[in-house]
Amino acid sequence: FHLRHTRRLTAFEVVLSGFFDSVGLYRTADARQAQSARGLMEALGIDGLTGRAFPHLSFGEQRMVLLARAVVKLPELLVLDEPCQGLDRVNRRRVIEMVDRICRLSATHIIYVTHHPDEIPACITHRLALAPVDAGAPAAFFTRLG
Numbered sequence: 001f002h003l004r005h006t007r008r009l010t011a012f013e014v015v016l017s018g019f020f021d022s023v024g025l026y027r028t029a030d031a032r033q034a035q036s037a038r039g040l041m042e043a044l045g046i047d048g049l050t051g052r053a054f055p056h057l058s059f060g061e062q063r064m065v066l067l068a069r070a071v072v073k074l075p076e077l078l079v080l081d082e083p084c085q086g087l088d089r090v091n092r093r094r095v096i097e098m099v100d101r102i103c104r105l106s107a108t109h110i111i112y113v114t115h116h117p118d119e120i121p122a123c124i125t126h127r128l129a130l131a132p133v134d135a136g137a138p139a140a141f142f143t144r145l146g
Contacts, residue, residue: 011049011057011065015041018069037072043105044068044098060091064098071102078102081113096121 009017009025015037017025029037041047046064049057054065063083070078080099084092096119102108103123112124120127 008053008055011046011052011054011061012037012041014054014065015068015072018072037068040068040072044101046098058091060087060094063087063091063095067095067098067102071106071108074106075108077109077111079111079113082115083112084114084116084119092119099123 013025016029016033017023019029019033019037020027038047038050041050044064044067046061046068049061049065052061054062057065067080067083083099084095087095099110099112099121100123103110103121110124112120114120
């Protein structure tokens, strides 16, 4: 999103664009959508970023805004592929906490892909480890977290 879009959207506008599945904001959000986006940003602890220009946010802040954008329509399923990749320790922790908040505040099911088990949010209850076919019985790789 942030690498391909040149218009200077605010963090709030980026979250709103999630309602329209667009790279950029080309339609006007209605009052319900705006209220929902504001409430989500507040619930996820990023309401302080609302009026800031998206390109001027840190990489970690951009990642959190994009997570909010992904859940603004309350999807049934959210696939997060390496959401902490490229982040420093502080921002990794913030993203993990944000994913936990999303789990607590919504009915969204999350598939969380990572190469780093220490980055798995507490809300993730099942794990599937991929291994070569000759590594043993498949049942050995299914575990329940907790």
